[in-house]
Amino acid sequence: MSSKKSDRRDFLKKGALLAGLAVGGAGAARSQGPEFETPSVIPPGEKDPALYGERSHFVKSVRQRMGKGDGFILTPLQDSVGIITPNDLHYVSSRDSSPYTPPTEIDPEKHLLLIHGMVDRPLIFTMDELKRFPSVSRIHFIECVANTIPTQNRWDWETVQERQGKMSCAMWTGVPLSVVLKEAGLKSGASWLVTESADSVKHSMSLPIEKAMDDAILAYGQNGEPIRPQNGFPLRLVVPGWEGVRHIKWLRRIKVVDKPYLTQTESSINPSLKTNGKALWYNFEMGPKSVITFPASGGRPLNGRGYYQITGLAWSGGGLVRKVEISTDGGSTWKNAQLQEPVLRIAHTRFYMDWQWNGEEVVLQSRCTDERGAVQPSLAQFSELWGVKPDYFKTTTNVVTHFNPIQPWKVDRDGNVHNALWI
Amino acid sequence: MSSKKSDRRDFLKKGALLAGLAVGGAGAARSQGPEFETPSVIPPGEKDPALYGERSHFVKSVRQRMGKGDGFILTPLQDSVGIITPNDLHYVSSRDSSPYTPPTEIDPEKHLLLIHGMVDRPLIFTMDELKRFPSVSRIHFIECVANTIPTQNRWDWETVQERQGKMSCAMWTGVPLSVVLKEAGLKSGASWLVTESADSVKHSMSLPIEKAMDDAILAYGQNGEPIRPQNGFPLRLVVPGWEGVRHIKWLRRIKVVDKPYLTQTESSINPSLKTNGKALWYNFEMGPKSVITFPASGGRPLNGRGYYQITGLAWSGGGLVRKVEISTDGGSTWKNAQLQEPVLRIAHTRFYMDWQWNGEEVVLQSRCTDERGAVQPSLAQFSELWGVKPDYFKTTTNVVTHFNPIQPWKVDRDGNVHNALWI
Numbered sequence: 001m002s003s004k005k006s007d008r009r010d011f012l013k014k015g016a017l018l019a020g021l022a023v024g025g026a027g028a029a030r031s032q033g034p035e036f037e038t039p040s041v042i043p044p045g046e047k048d049p050a051l052y053g054e055r056s057h058f059v060k061s062v063r064q065r066m067g068k069g070d071g072f073i074l075t076p077l078q079d080s081v082g083i084i085t086p087n088d089l090h091y092v093s094s095r096d097s098s099p100y101t102p103p104t105e106i107d108p109e110k111h112l113l114l115i116h117g118m119v120d121r122p123l124i125f126t127m128d129e130l131k132r133f134p135s136v137s138r139i140h141f142i143e144c145v146a147n148t149i150p151t152q153n154r155w156d157w158e159t160v161q162e163r164q165g166k167m168s169c170a171m172w173t174g175v176p177l178s179v180v181l182k183e184a185g186l187k188s189g190a191s192w193l194v195t196e197s198a199d200s201v202k203h204s205m206s207l208p209i210e211k212a213m214d215d216a217i218l219a220y221g222q223n224g225e226p227i228r229p230q231n232g233f234p235l236r237l238v239v240p241g242w243e244g245v246r247h248i249k250w251l252r253r254i255k256v257v258d259k260p261y262l263t264q265t266e267s268s269i270n271p272s273l274k275t276n277g278k279a280l281w282y283n284f285e286m287g288p289k290s291v292i293t294f295p296a297s298g299g300r301p302l303n304g305r306g307y308y309q310i311t312g313l314a315w316s317g318g319g320l321v322r323k324v325e326i327s328t329d330g331g332s333t334w335k336n337a338q339l340q341e342p343v344l345r346i347a348h349t350r351f352y353m354d355w356q357w358n359g360e361e362v363v364l365q366s367r368c369t370d371e372r373g374a375v376q377p378s379l380a381q382f383s384e385l386w387g388v389k390p391d392y393f394k395t396t397t398n399v400v401t402h403f404n405p406i407q408p409w410k411v412d413r414d415g416n417v418h419n420a421l422w423i
Numbered sequence: 424m425s426s427k428k429s430d431r432r433d434f435l436k437k438g439a440l441l442a443g444l445a446v447g448g449a450g451a452a453r454s455q456g457p458e459f460e461t462p463s464v465i466p467p468g469e470k471d472p473a474l475y476g477e478r479s480h481f482v483k484s485v486r487q488r489m490g491k492g493d494g495f496i497l498t499p500l501q502d503s504v505g506i507i508t509p510n511d512l513h514y515v516s517s518r519d520s521s522p523y524t525p526p527t528e529i530d531p532e533k534h535l536l537l538i539h540g541m542v543d544r545p546l547i548f549t550m551d552e553l554k555r556f557p558s559v560s561r562i563h564f565i566e567c568v569a570n571t572i573p574t575q576n577r578w579d580w581e582t583v584q585e586r587q588g589k590m591s592c593a594m595w596t597g598v599p600l601s602v603v604l605k606e607a608g609l610k611s612g613a614s615w616l617v618t619e620s621a622d623s624v625k626h627s628m629s630l631p632i633e634k635a636m637d638d639a640i641l642a643y644g645q646n647g648e649p650i651r652p653q654n655g656f657p658l659r660l661v662v663p664g665w666e667g668v669r670h671i672k673w674l675r676r677i678k679v680v681d682k683p684y685l686t687q688t689e690s691s692i693n694p695s696l697k698t699n700g701k702a703l704w705y706n707f708e709m710g711p712k713s714v715i716t717f718p719a720s721g722g723r724p725l726n727g728r729g730y731y732q733i734t735g736l737a738w739s740g741g742g743l744v745r746k747v748e749i750s751t752d753g754g755s756t757w758k759n760a761q762l763q764e765p766v767l768r769i770a771h772t773r774f775y776m777d778w779q780w781n782g783e784e785v786v787l788q789s790r791c792t793d794e795r796g797a798v799q800p801s802l803a804q805f806s807e808l809w810g811v812k813p814d815y816f817k818t819t820t821n822v823v824t825h826f827n828p829i830q831p832w833k834v835d836r837d838g839n840v841h842n843a844l845w846i
Binding site: 048049050051052053054055056057058059061062063064065073079080081082083084085086087088089090092103105106107108109128132133134135136137171173220221223224225226228229230231233234300303307308309311340342344350352354 | 471472473474475476477478479480481482484485486487488496502503504505506507508509510511512513515526528529530531532551555556557558559560594596643644646647648649651652653654656657723726730731732734763765767773775777
């Protein structure tokens with residue numbers, strides 16, 4: 001760390017940082033700032049800005065539909081700072097394939113959660129009743145199982161938003177699922193849950209009871225306010241570190257059972273089909289993974305040689321991010337990035353590295369290692385695990401989920417950045 | 424902790440928690456949830472919800488104007504969960520007294536920051552240039568120096584929003600001010616800064632250079648997106664733990680000087696006048712302080728005897744919150760609350776305590792102790808520090824800032840909650 005700091009100081013001392021920035025002297029000030037008109041009454045038709053603030057109309061960052069009908073709405077990672085995703089920009093992945101389905105809107109006064117099956121006391125809760133239970137607040141990422149999925153003509157998605165945007169991070173507040181299950185009383189042999197949503201799709205998934213009793217949350221809060229409708233208002237199951245598809249939105253039912261159930265999503269959509277005809281089932285945990293968000297394809301280009309701070313996000317469903325390494329020479333050498341404290345369990349971890357760009361073409365990569373020592377693979381290593389050549393992923397129509405290879409970005413001499421995964 | 428947990432389990436086992444909640448059996452389920460219609464096209468006149476999500480129209484929580492013309496816009500703390508304040512609900516305190524002034528909107532392409540005075544190299548930065556510097560992201564509270572101010576006929580403000588709502592918490596992203604000052608080069612004798620805003624008020628404050636070089640941030644990000652206009656878009660000075668009034672919004676100028684300057688705000692508005700005719704000057708740091716946000720005046724009332732989780736927020740400009748104690752018997756006994764991990768330096772700290780309400784009238788209080796051992800005073804202790812009787816604060820027209828006494832809430836038998844500070 002101290003050597004990194006002195007590196008940075010060296011950049012500063014050498015004047016290589018932001019060349020041309022200094023003005024000749026105090027008298028050379030370009031301006032002392034813009035001038036403003038501040039009307040003293042609300043213009044007709046405008047709302048009182050005191051009640052609910054809005055972002056600047058100069059800020060244009062928005063989510064993106066992946067395509068008509070596929071239900072993926074992607075977070076603009078190229079504009080991200082810190083580790084919190086604003087609620088209005090949190091990614092959405094929907095089982096409902098209607099292209100323009102508005103968010104499911106549930107009246108919280110009418111919403112009920114049923115806990116039944118292999119329990120001593122079947123229970124039904126209103127939202128007010130749930131909110132009387134002990135609560136917790138934890139920052140966790142959620143990543144769609146299909147984030148970065150290379151199949152089905154999606155292998156050449158280009159920008160960081162398209163490639164990695166099915167992934168966000170928020171502070172989730174709610175009741176530990178374990179508290180409610182203990183209240184219901186688990187019968188002998190109870191080992192799995194089947195969880196179900198209240199929207200038109202009735203999306204349903206299986207969940208091992210060990211995970212439910214460990215750290216799952218019946219969440220009603222997201223970043224200090226009620227969860228947004230697109231993310232499950234008024235109640236969402238948060239299953240830290242596991243596939244986003246298991247974080248059931250609009251949660252209305254939990255049945256305690258003694259085996260996994262092959263729900264429609266689990267049996268027909270989500271298994272990763274391997275080349276030998278077999279499929280990966282019940283592959284729950286996401287990561288380890290990382291992505292550089294600046295410089296990145298779809299973000300602002302580099303503006304000439306000189307100092308830049310490379311930054312990005314790393315995460316692992318396995319717990320803490322222990323290390324992020326960055327290569328700025330196409331993978332020949334790797335240096336440890338600085339991790340923004342506090343590093344939190346199963347949360348986005350913001351990383352940084354000082355970098356001096358010489359103006360030449362370069363490939364940038366980041367590699368995440370989590371607290372268990374699991375390392376994000378290269379595309380070659382990931383392909384080897386699958387027993388295929390990398391080009392397999394460009395052509396297969398099989399579903400390849402949990403796709404977490406290192407994401408290389410190529411910086412051109414003009415400062416533009418491109419996806420270089422397949423190079 | 425382990426004894427607290429067993430207490431909670433006892434509540435559960437005794438069935439005292441959420442009495443009447445259990446249903447007779449699986450067959451007695453009241454309902455399996457509401458039914459929905461999901462249109463497959465966007466209704467005419469509605470926006471594509473994919474691009475920028477909105478909150479549920481069932482959620483009504485909003486800020487509140489303190490009064491016409493005083494420029495205070497208060498966070499709805501009664502609805503808060505976790506430690507993040509949503510950006511649309513972050514408190515606003517404005518020096519501009521026009522009652523309906525819309526937020527200052529600055530074009531970030533035109534905004535400039537000037538650093539001059541006792542520096543080797545006067546510098547001017549565009550926002551793009553500033554964003555090339557090394558950045559940090561930190562969660563910090565900001566509290567208005569006048570939060571909970573009892574003077575000027577404001578002593579009887581009733582709800583938690585009115586009493587404590589000039590206080591919020593966010594993840595701020597930006598450039599350490601120290602980095603930019605080192606780039607400019609401080610001349611011998613440089614010991615203070617004068618900082619200035621770009622809005623019509625040209626709000627200006629003095630800042631000791633030690634604080635500037637320690638942890639102050641030139642912030643452009645708030646909770647993962649650009650700072651909102653009302654909180655200083657595109658650039659705000661964040662001075663962790665110090666009076667909100669020093670976190671200059673729309674920051675456009677920093678002059679390095681050799682002494683504090685008596686700016687208009689510092690000399691005419693902010694000093695706390697004491698009864699002996701003297702004034703407290705340059706009283707920077709906020710807290711230690713805490714407030715119970717549930718149960719609290721203005722929040723949802725209690726619904727009958729039984730289990731509740733008392734929860735609230737604690738903070739200190741002095742660093743970490745070390746301890747929060749709660750009294751549920753009018754101050755006779757105090758028990759340690761549980762602190763939500765991670766506890767962060769100069770950030771809101773969410774606290775919890777299991778509580779069994781017997782249905783009788785009761786006074787609830789919380790008391791914060793920070794890492795230096797500084798303890799939030801009672802009103803009696805605070806009055807003693809001032810050399811006055813508590814009633815002084817009801818009648819004086821002097822400005823009493825940094826008002827941090829323990830906030831008692833009285834719970835009536837009907838479950839309604841009231842401010843009990845002056846009892």
